[in-house]
Amino acid sequence: MSFTFLHTADWQLGKPFASMRDEAKRHRVQEERVETVRRLGKLVTETGAQMVMVAGDLFDSSKATKATVSAACAAIGSLQVPVLVIPGNHDHGGPGSIWDQEFFLREQQALAPNLRVLLKQQPVVLEDHGVVVFPAPLLRRHETGDPTGWIRSWDFEPSPLPAHLPRVVLAHGTVQGFGASQEDEEEMGAAVANWIEVSRLPMEAVDYVALGDWHGTKQIAEKVWYAGTPEVDRFPRGEGNAPGHVLKVTVDRGESPVVERMPTGRLQWREMEMVFAEDSGLDLLAARLEEMVGTRGSEFLLKLKVEGVLGIEAAGRLEQMLESWEARLLRLKLENRVSMAPSQEELEGLTHRADDPLVSAVAGRLVEQLSAGDDVARVALRELHAACVAVRG
């Protein structure tokens, strides 16, 4: 008897996006994640999924605010089908966790009666829905053992489970070569934690392993998938990372699962690099940005890296341009390595002023200091240039 469900993970609702300075924009990005969950409702209807399984990190933090909890419960409640959740490393169970809080339990009951949180390492038989779930909840942020370890030692023969029901492992953690922990700087050092040894799982006894943690969608083995996050939450890193999906999974006992990627993401997280060889490079950058974003700045988050050398005047123009784009885009993460170097013309304009001995003397001194690698001199030159321009009118 086949069973279809949506495999998703890493919603990380309430993610603070702390490095975003603009509060309204930050709020917009946070809001979008909840909206993405709501949009899953349409997908449930379209795919005929009987259930949604969230493989951990539903919340970004096990200390999510009440507002986040309410929003999450409301969104989940709108999905109409049962939603099975295990805690991940971000929203791990255990003392004081979000799953423990009275407020959550109240909101769950009021808004999301379809939500079921699996906190125990024991099979959950859902006869009505036709599936057996083997949850591997994380009860602390860094489990030192394999969270699926208990499944290995589960006594499948003779099995007390209904033989006809497909079996789904729901787990959150790192597998060989993949996992959020490896790429997430803030989680470095805990790489050995939450380590799932897929190869040691009794693959014959289970039909699908639904993983969470890795934010890209990724197949690990025939029956083993990372669903990735349904709404991208970071700038892309490396090749083969495909976030912004959920997986439509159809399983049958003893059969290979049928897995289909369904796009869900809306926000555009992009990267761009620009190296300035001459001042005219500015125009090229302007054209490229215009082409990529146009007027849809509110959907774009851009990681922009600019390098090279610009003259004093061009550097000023770049600053103005960046100022504009920072305002237009949902987020501009800028890596500005452009060094300001006065052009020959600018230099002469400052230093060769026979009638203005004072300005040219000062400029001359600054140029000397700049050539000795003094960065203050660079800024000072720009200031001097600006002052000269202002006085000249």
Place this chain on the structure above:
Amino acid sequence: MRLLSITVRNYRIHQEVKVEFDRSRTLIGGPNESGKSTLVEAAHRVLFLKAKTGGKVLQGMKSTLHTDPPKVTLCFEAQGQTWEVEKRFSGSSGQARLNRVGGQSWQGDEAETKLAELLGTSGSVNKEKELSLLWPHLWVWQGRSGEDPSDHATEHRDALVQRLQSEGLAAVMQSDFDQRVKDRIAEAYEALFTATGKPKAGSKPEVARLQLEEAEAALVTAQEAATRLEDAVRAHGSAESILKQVDAVLPGLQKELKLTKEKLLRVTELQALEKDQNRVLKEAGDNLERLRKESLQLHELQRQIEEISTKLQPLEQQLVELAAAVEEAHATRQQHEAKHQALTESLRTGRAKADLASALVAVFEKGELRDALVIRAEEVRKAEQEIQVLRQQLATLPKLAAADVAKLRTLEGEWHKAVVVRDATAAELKVLEAEAEVWVDGQPLLKGESKVLSDEVEVRIGEGTRLRLRPGGGTSLAAARTKAQEAEQRLQDELNRWSLGSVEKAVQLFDQAESLRQEGTRLLDRLNAFGGDQTAKELESARTACQTAEAEMQRRLNLLAMDASTLPATLSEARLWAQEMRDLVAKDDEAVILAKAGMEESRLRWERTEKLRQEQLERLTELRKLWDELRLRVRVVEEKYSSKAEREEVLAAAVGAHAQAREKLEVTQKLLAELQPDMLLRDEDRLNRSLVNKDQERRTAETQLAVARSQLVLDGKSNPEADLQQAQARVTEAREVYEMEQRRAKAVERLFNLFAESREAIDRRLVQPLADRVTGYLQCVFGPGSELHVLVTEEGRLEFEVSRAGGGAFGFESLSGGAKEQVAAAVRLAMAEILAAEHDGCLPLVFDDAFAYADPLRVQQMQRMLDLAATRGLQVVVLTCNPADYAGFGGAEARLG
């Protein structure tokens, strides 16, 4: 420009004076008040003061000697020509004239204008204040030579710089553009920094710094909040793990404690058993000991009985012998006693008879004595009766003594004498015949009776006649009458005392008493001759003695039961019998004494023998008693057992019981030792302690768990983790802004400083040629190594510092008065030298007593400096009151006064 000559007329003290100037060096000498300064002023005013100037300025110039207006004529060279200017200062009628020698002439204002053009000024002036601003660097007025030359230098700065630039010696000056850019930078700097170079409150970098601090503080708060939660999670975990550990350990501890307690219970039982067995062992030991002792005692008793039996036999024999001896002594004693008794009886009878005889003698003797006393007693009684009668008679008479009688006689005599005297003085009334009764003072006076009238009396005769009679004689009668009355009274009082009627009676009674007393004395002598009162007593006792002797004699007679008739009838017979009896008694006495001695000796022998026997008996009795006791004791022991064999059996049984008890005890003790009771107690203690500790641990952990749980309940208003991330991001952002602002502030500071430094460098370059020139002059005075520095202030003002070889730089104001004059002179000379280029290479310098503070050596050196200036083309004019000091100057000399 060079001065050639000056003529001054009607100018203060000068009526007319003319001085020629040397082309280079002029020395004008003259004492004080000789008009040197006036001359200098005249030269200055002819050049710069309008001729039509009036008022105070003019008044100050007017001659003190003449009414003519002051007039000054000055010849000078300028612009390659020789000129003569003449001004007549007389207010509105003042006249000015300028002649080019050998050429054109100018009058009035034209002359003034032309002159200004020649001198390079903007025109002549008419005010003293304006006047002082013209060529002050060239005209060194007396008393002002030490003034700071900065003002002059600053005033001529542009001219100086222009001159120097034209000579290619100085750099270009900053432009207006420079200034505006510089101002803009300064403005930016001032917005960022305070006057002391500190970051300015409210400036962007400061705001950024505060924001960074705020963000950092917020981060700390967020970290603390996050840490608190983490701590709570950790505490929760640790409490759980403690609970788990405690729960894992507790059953083991409890089991161990239970086991230990069981063992301890067993120990208690064993200890009780041990105690009991100890008691049994002790009892068995005691019993055994007792039996052994008993056996030994029995042996000893039997030995002692044997020994006593051996001693007893001879003692018994000896006692029998002693009893016989006692018996014999007793018989002997009885014989002696009987003999003694018989003799004593005989003696007693003899003595009674002797006593009777003596008593009989006494009876006779006492009878004789009594009879004699009876006779004497009769005599005494008679005498006493007579004395009694006498005493009764005497008692009836007053007890007058011879002296009393004599006193009475004396008183009587005195009274008789007083009566005689009275009667001789008084009247006498005598009734010779009377028909009627005569009454004197109520007393009847009968016929023949007379009455001496010693006092006033009332005489009544019959019923109808009353007479008052007053005796004469006056006071003497009264005195005699009183005396007689007193004497009579005294006599009467004495008689009354003795209750006598008269003195004669008294004499009679006295004589009667005397004779009675003599009779009494005689009777008393007789009484005493018969023994007096003693005789009666003697008689009484003699009678008693008689009765006693008779009674005694009767008693003895009765005792002997003798017939009284057999007794001797007289005293002598009695005495004879008595002697006989006494002799008999003496003989019996001796016999009794002998018998008594024999009796005493036999008694003593008996007593000794008896004592020996008693002693022997006592010894024997004691031994017998001991023997009985020993026998009794032996019997007591023997009676316990039916036989000796039984007794031995009992002893053997006791030995066995003792050994058995010991064995049992040893078994128990071994079991106890194996249980190690001390260690068990410690174990119990230890385990109890551990359990308490674990319990405490558990409770603490439970509390910790509860506390952690409560801390882990979130308020849900914020997410501490998100807050922390946000706070970190805010810090990063604030730091970026802060660093950017810092960079900009540093850049502005850098620019500001560079502008200042560069402007200074430019200024220095501008004024360096001036400094070099001044230095040239200074070295004339202060020697090689001395140097002048020109500083250009922010406002463009020139200021001077002097440094000497081997010393630091000093500002002008800190120099001494002399040095000030000298440095100022050097600056003036240098400035003049530079500015002279616009005046045909020459300018005059007038020093009016300008080196007042210089010592002679300095003055010599000054002359070098002045000479150098002259050599370089300047015209030096020195005015002094001591021309001799400037002998080395080598100038043309002129004298005033």
